[in-house]
Amino acid sequence: MAVPGPGYTITARVSAPPSVSAAGDLAAAIGRVGGVVTAFDVVDAGPDSIVIDISCNALNEEHAQEITAALGALPGVAVRKVSDRTFLVHLGGKLEVTPKVSLRTRDDLSRAYTPGVARICRAIAANPEDARRLTIKRNTVAVVTDGSAVLGLGNIGAAAAMPVMEGKAALFKRFAGVDAWPVVLDTQDTEEIIRTVQAIAPAYGGINLEDIAAPRCFEIEARLREALDIPVFHDDQHGTAIVVLAALRNALRVTGKPLSDCKIVVCGVGAAGSAIIRLMLPERPGDVLAVDVAGIVHPERDDLDPNLAWIAEHTNSARKTGTLADAMVGADVFIGVSAPNLFGADELATMAPNPVVFALANPDPEVDPMIAQRYASVIATGRSDYPNQINNVLAFPGVFRGLLDAQARIITDEMLRAAAAAIASVVTDPNPSFIVPSVFDLSVATEVARAVREAARAQGV
Numbered sequence: 001m002a003v004p005g006p007g008y009t010i011t012a013r014v015s016a017p018p019s020v021s022a023a024g025d026l027a028a029a030i031g032r033v034g035g036v037v038t039a040f041d042v043v044d045a046g047p048d049s050i051v052i053d054i055s056c057n058a059l060n061e062e063h064a065q066e067i068t069a070a071l072g073a074l075p076g077v078a079v080r081k082v083s084d085r086t087f088l089v090h091l092g093g094k095l096e097v098t099p100k101v102s103l104r105t106r107d108d109l110s111r112a113y114t115p116g117v118a119r120i121c122r123a124i125a126a127n128p129e130d131a132r133r134l135t136i137k138r139n140t141v142a143v144v145t146d147g148s149a150v151l152g153l154g155n156i157g158a159a160a161a162m163p164v165m166e167g168k169a170a171l172f173k174r175f176a177g178v179d180a181w182p183v184v185l186d187t188q189d190t191e192e193i194i195r196t197v198q199a200i201a202p203a204y205g206g207i208n209l210e211d212i213a214a215p216r217c218f219e220i221e222a223r224l225r226e227a228l229d230i231p232v233f234h235d236d237q238h239g240t241a242i243v244v245l246a247a248l249r250n251a252l253r254v255t256g257k258p259l260s261d262c263k264i265v266v267c268g269v270g271a272a273g274s275a276i277i278r279l280m281l282p283e284r285p286g287d288v289l290a291v292d293v294a295g296i297v298h299p300e301r302d303d304l305d306p307n308l309a310w311i312a313e314h315t316n317s318a319r320k321t322g323t324l325a326d327a328m329v330g331a332d333v334f335i336g337v338s339a340p341n342l343f344g345a346d347e348l349a350t351m352a353p354n355p356v357v358f359a360l361a362n363p364d365p366e367v368d369p370m371i372a373q374r375y376a377s378v379i380a381t382g383r384s385d386y387p388n389q390i391n392n393v394l395a396f397p398g399v400f401r402g403l404l405d406a407q408a409r410i411i412t413d414e415m416l417r418a419a420a421a422a423i424a425s426v427v428t429d430p431n432p433s434f435i436v437p438s439v440f441d442l443s444v445a446t447e448v449a450r451a452v453r454e455a456a457r458a459q460g461v
Helices: 022-032 061-072 085-090 106-112 117-126 128-134 158-176 190-203 216-227 235-255 271-283 306-314 324-328 396-405 413-426 443-459
Strands: 005-016 036-045 050-058 078-084 140-145 179-184 206-209 232-234 263-267 287-292 333-336 356-359 378-381
Touching: 005 022, 005 036, 005 061, 005 085, 022 036, 022 050, 022 061, 050 061, 061 078, 078 085, 117 128, 140 158, 140 190, 158 179, 158 396, 158 443, 190 216, 206 216, 206 235, 206 396, 216 232, 216 235, 216 271, 232 235, 232 396, 235 271, 235 333, 235 356, 235 378, 235 396, 235 413, 263 271, 263 324, 271 287, 271 306, 271 413, 287 306, 287 324, 396 413, 396 443, 413 443
Parallel strands: 140 179, 140 206, 206 232, 263 287, 263 333, 333 356, 356 378
Antiparallel strands: 005 050, 005 078, 036 050
């Protein structure tokens, strides 16, 4: 199922005999071991040898080593150096601070720094609300993590989480013009995280919680929302839920099924799955069955934490018990935010006619998309190499753009559903391969920001 992609791109500098077949021999060697050549540059050529930089996509680090070995095994070929282009992108980090004002003269310094800056400080001390107008607070978001649930890597800690948080901040700027900054906390104590975020909050117009493990993330978000006068948004929960709801709206337009008639299975009841269910229930689906590692969630289970207890109370109207396979019988929609390779053709065959399958586990989905396409009318994954990628970047930049523009103090479910509707509306004519817009469609963040801004103002928050 996996194919070589740009996440594992290497550039090998090799010297080879100056024959007319040199280029073909190198490309063929890479192809024989399953690599995909993406660039071929002649660096130097002489009577005795030719030096070439050849770039290719690999499956993983081991595959990259296999490609390198295949090149070195060719007669007369020497591999001089191999560069991992993903590591090169991260050298020195992905962010920098750039002043917005000129600092070339004494006059500039007098206004931007001392003595002029003292006037601004006194103004804010007299009226703290002026901080939104006179500092970076008006356009700045903290991307906060404790490194406990990073991507599919698990609890890798604060320092190892930094590249993801930097990337998140870069996406904020690229798609919505929001200045975001990574705040990685070297603690996984709930109380310490809450207190730390409260302490740094005066500098920010919003808090984006990221990659904090469930169930702690629920308490952290809830208590910070109560304590702070700026919006707090856990992207793993609400960003995912927004995009899933947007995609589901358009998928059901393709299949012609009203949501009120649909039985929906949500596999994975952690941060993302719980948020999807909570955001979807006011849309009145026919029924929702939540499934975790212990099977279908129902009130009689004796292992329910407060989050699962709420889910059990508000879903599964028939109080069904059993496994994921049992839940899928007759289901119109499957939404997976769980683990790879959980089911296959046998389970798909038991679903209702023309089902929708969102297999969003990354990098390997709950079911092979190539198998799913034989049964499902619409398929979505979290991967960029299949159609209909469910990607949070469709949501969070525009959501925060709207929140900051409205100077919102809180974020509500009505705003989240408005964001989902805005994303769905960008796709005017959905089809099985196009139910969500491209992440590079710049109109998405604009529409989401508008919808969130209008919802915030309508609610007076």
